[in-house]
Amino acid sequence: MEAGIRPGKTEAKLGRDIQAKIGQQLRALYDDVVNQGVPDRFADLLNRLDKPDDKESR
Amino acid sequence: MALDASVRDAVLAAVPGLRAFAISLCGNVDRADDLVQETLLRALANIDSFQPGTNMSAWLFTILRNHFRSEYRKRRREVEDSDGSYAETLKSHPEQHGRMEMEEFRVALAKLPSDQREALVLVGASGFSYEEAASICQCAVGTIKSRVNRARTRLSELMAIDGVDDFGPDRTTRAVLARNERA
Numbered sequence: 001m002e003a004g005i006r007p008g009k010t011e012a013k014l015g016r017d018i019q020a021k022i023g024q025q026l027r028a029l030y031d032d033v034v035n036q037g038v039p040d041r042f043a044d045l046l047n048r049l050d051k052p053d054d055k056e057s058r
Numbered sequence: 059m060a061l062d063a064s065v066r067d068a069v070l071a072a073v074p075g076l077r078a079f080a081i082s083l084c085g086n087v088d089r090a091d092d093l094v095q096e097t098l099l100r101a102l103a104n105i106d107s108f109q110p111g112t113n114m115s116a117w118l119f120t121i122l123r124n125h126f127r128s129e130y131r132k133r134r135r136e137v138e139d140s141d142g143s144y145a146e147t148l149k150s151h152p153e154q155h156g157r158m159e160m161e162e163f164r165v166a167l168a169k170l171p172s173d174q175r176e177a178l179v180l181v182g183a184s185g186f187s188y189e190e191a192a193s194i195c196q197c198a199v200g201t202i203k204s205r206v207n208r209a210r211t212r213l214s215e216l217m218a219i220d221g222v223d224d225f226g227p228d229r230t231t232r233a234v235l236a237r238n239e240r241a
Contacts (some may be wrong), residue, residue, distance in 0.1 A: 018214040023182055025163040030183035032160075033078035042073050045095060049102050050061045 065105065068114035075115060075184055076122055082179045083126050085168055097122040116186065120194045166216040170209050177205035
């Protein structure tokens with residue numbers, strides 16, 4: 001490895017820093033989508049399917 | 059079909075997380091939304107097999123994952139990362155540096171084998187326990203743990219190479235050296 005990572009404390013600290021960063025980025029990426037809420041197409045879909053109507057026999 | 063209000067609410071509440079998981083599987087927003095739609099149709103057609111009192115979200119994630127693996131996976135390679143539509147969805151990060159960092163992370167994440175990526179996302183972002191993730195992926199808890207560990211190790215390698223300026227060894231090493239010189 002020529003990345004220059006030194007064994008010992010520095011490496012351990014670096015590992016923790018990167019792991020924290022990974023967790024943070026992963027949640028940010030995910031939450032970015034979650035925060036968009038429920039798009040209309042899915043709310044509409046559920047509304048449509050939720051009708052106890054008799055037109056269902058198309 | 060008339061849905062019980064509590065079932066309907068639980069399904070709706072799961073949709074945002076299902077989309078985020080689907081995007082991490084597909085790497086493409088439009089395909090992910092189609093996958094979510096097909097998942098909801100399947101779930102509602104089989105709502106009788108849902109056991110009240112169990113985790114609706116985990117049940118839906120399981121259906122989505124199964125459907126993805128049977129129908130979508132074989133077509134995934136050709137579209138993965140191809141159109142940047144995922145990047146376009148990152149609207150809540152106007153700040154340039156944050157966006158770039160996130161885009162770099164997304165690319166690194168997409169390089170992981172899919173079984174590792176899904177394990178990491180389920181445990182690290184969706185908020186499922188290792189046991190729930192194992193149930194969703196139909197594998198042993200130990201398998202999920204080892205996939206998550208391998209995903210983290212691989213990501214840290216990818217990020218240490220790609221993002222040295224942000225958190226790589228150079229800055230840390232320099233700081234240590236600088237302190238030692240002053241002492």
